[in-house]
Amino acid sequence: MKRMLAISLMLFSLVGLAFGQTSTSGGKKGGGVQTFDVAVQVNVSGFSYFMDGKAVGGNVAKVGLGSHEVRVSAPGYVDFSQKINVTGNMSLSVNLQPMMVSLTVAVNVASFSLFVDNVAIKGNSTQVSPGNHNVKVQAPGYLPFETQVNVSQSMTLNVSLQQELFSLTVAVNVSSFSLFVDGKEIKGNTTQVTGGNHSVKVQAPGYLPFESQVNVSQSMTLNVSLQQQLFALTVVVNVSGYSFFVDGQAVAGNMVQVTPGNHQVQVQAPGYMTYAQTVSVSQAMTLNVNLQPITGGVTVNLPDFKDSKGNRLGTADVFIDGKAVKVNAKSDLSPGQHTVKVSIFGMSAEMMIMVEAGKDIVIEPFLQLKLK
Numbered sequence: 217m218k219r220m221l222a223i224s225l226m227l228f229s230l231v232g233l234a235f236g237q238t239s240t241s242g243g244k245k246g247g248g249v250q251t252f253d254v255a256v257q258v259n260v261s262g263f264s265y266f267m268d269g270k271a272v273g274g275n276v277a278k279v280g281l282g283s284h285e286v287r288v289s290a291p292g293y294v295d296f297s298q299k300i301n302v303t304g305n306m307s308l309s310v311n312l313q314p315m316m317v318s319l320t321v322a323v324n325v326a327s328f329s330l331f332v333d334n335v336a337i338k339g340n341s342t343q344v345s346p347g348n349h350n351v352k353v354q355a356p357g358y359l360p361f362e363t364q365v366n367v368s369q370s371m372t373l374n375v376s377l378q379q380e381l382f383s384l385t386v387a388v389n390v391s392s393f394s395l396f397v398d399g400k401e402i403k404g405n406t407t408q409v410t411g412g413n414h415s416v417k418v419q420a421p422g423y424l425p426f427e428s429q430v431n432v433s434q435s436m437t438l439n440v441s442l443q444q445q446l447f448a449l450t451v452v453v454n455v456s457g458y459s460f461f462v463d464g465q466a467v468a469g470n471m472v473q474v475t476p477g478n479h480q481v482q483v484q485a486p487g488y489m490t491y492a493q494t495v496s497v498s499q500a501m502t503l504n505v506n507l508q509p510i511t512g513g514v515t516v517n518l519p520d521f522k523d524s525k526g527n528r529l530g531t532a533d534v535f536i537d538g539k540a541v542k543v544n545a546k547s548d549l550s551p552g553q554h555t556v557k558v559s560i561f562g563m564s565a566e567m568m569i570m571v572e573a574g575k576d577i578v579i580e581p582f583l584q585l586k587l588k
Contacts, residue, residue, distance in 0.1 A: 251278045254300070255307040256288055263290040263312065288312065292346045314345035318370040321351060325377055328355040353377065359408070381408035383435040386416060390442055393420035418442060422475030446473040448500040451483060455507050458485040483507065487551050487573060511548040513576035514569065516558060518543050532560040546576070 255276045256265055266287040267277040279302055286308060288296040293312035300308070320341040321330055330337045331352040332344065346368050353361040358377040365373055385406040386395055395402040396417040397409065409432055416438060418426040423442035430438055450471040451460055460467040461482040462474060474497055481503060483491040488507040495503060516534045534541050535557040541547045551573040557566045558581050569577060 249280055251280055252302050253277070253305045254279055254284070254286070254302060256286065256310050257307060258288055258290070258310045258312060260290050260293060260312050263288055263293075263310075316343040316345060317367055318342075319344045319349065319351075319365070319367055320370075320372040321353065321375055322372055323353055323355070323375045323377060325355045325358065328353055328377070351375075378408065381410060382432050383407075384409045384414065384416075384430070384432055385435075385437040386418060386440055387437055388418055388420070388440045388442060390420050390423060393418055393423075393442070416440075421477060422446075444475065446475060447497050448472075449474045449479065449481070449495070449497060450500075450502045451481065451505050452502060453483055453485075453505045453507060455485050455488060458483050458488075458507065509550055510573035512551055512571035512573055513546045514549055514554070514556070514571060514579065515546045515576070516541070516543060516556065516579045516581070518558070518560070518581060532558065534558055 253276050254267065258265075258275070265272040265275055265277065266289075267279060268284055269287075281302055284300055284302055286296075286298050286300055288310045290312055292315055294315055296310050296312055298308070300306070318341060319332065323330075323340065330340060331350075331354075332342055333350050334352075344367055348364055348366050351361075351363055351365055351373060353375050355377055359380055361375050361377055363373075365371075383406060384397065388395075388405065395405060395407075396415075396419075397407050398414055399417075411433055413429055413431050416426075416428050416430055418440050420442055422445055424445050426440050426442055428438075430436075448471055449462065452470065453460075460470060460472075461480075461484075462472050463480050464482075476498055478494055478496050481491075481493050481495055483505045485507055487510055489510050491505050491507055493503075495501070514536065518532045518534070532543055534543050535555075536547055536549065537554050538557075549571045551571055554569055554571055555566060556569055556579060557564060560581075565581060567579075569579070571577065
């Protein structure tokens with residue numbers, strides 16, 4: 217009885233020891249290492265959270281009691297770093313500050329007013345956060361300058377103010393065109409010019425060029441209506457019942473008016489291979505199209521009949537639609553129904569086959585003898 221009691225007490229002690237070694241987390245006490253949650257609430261998205269130099273997934277880190285270092289970073293912001301003493305679950309409010317870089321504006325006149333994001337700046341340099349900023353420069357007797365700049369590091373923006381000029385706008389009836397004023401190509405459809413006579417030229421692919429002289433005494437708009445330039449593109453096809461496409465669009469008949477330049481021509485007909493070609497049109501032109509039929513292959517395979525001494529017993533003849541063809545060789549046929557005839561040893565067999573475009577048929581006749 218005493219030995220059983222001693223064994224029972226020993227088992228009880230081992231069980232108690234096992235339970236005593238269980239660790240706890242989330243601030244709950246136990247016999248093992250105690251951990252606590254340290255959460256960060258950050259004023260920007262896309263941040264990275266580090267605890268004691270190690271990246272934390274999400275915004276909650278689990279740490280033990282004592283001193284720890286918290287670091288939070290985000291692109292375009294100054295890193296936040298702080299030592300903390302953890303005694304329990306805690307939450308930190310982190311307000312990341314934007315990085316500041318120098319933006320300097322160099323202007324070609326001595327006296328000017330500078331505005332960055334609509335705030336007047338003393339001098340020609342200011343500190344800004346990385347990203348897009350509006351820059352405006354004004355000076356008496358000059359046209360105001362305004363632009364958007366993307367600042368990623370300290371930079372200098374060179375501004376060349378232009379003397380006051382008149383605005384000349386050219387309104388064109390097509391979306392894509394080239395504009396020349398006084399022989400100089402203009403981006404967009406508006407330019408600044410001095411008072412007086414100026415030459416205006418407008419060009420667009422597929423349109424007749426426009427050219428004129430205008431007298432400018434104030435800001436003005438010149439309306440230009442370009443006339444489309446077209447050429448006849450005609451196809452002559454060797455079969456009837458075809459379909460004609462230009463640049464993916466079906467054409468009724470065999471002629472269409474097209475603009476100068478490259479065009480995709482496609483001609484299709486049942487039972488024929490599709491014709492496709494890129495043509496460069498610079499004048500009226502005729503394109504001769506010779507469609508090729510799509511064929512199917514037919515092969516009649518026959519063995520070489522020989523006796524025991526190797527002598528040929530006879531020849532085999534193959535006819536397709538009454539025309540002799542080679543044995544064991546492919547014959548290209550037009551799609552549709554055809555007659556195949558095989559003659560051997562004075563015997564013949566005939567059959568009808570249906571040939572499909574682009575498909576091959578192999579025929580292997582066999583000789584069967586019956587004894588009665």
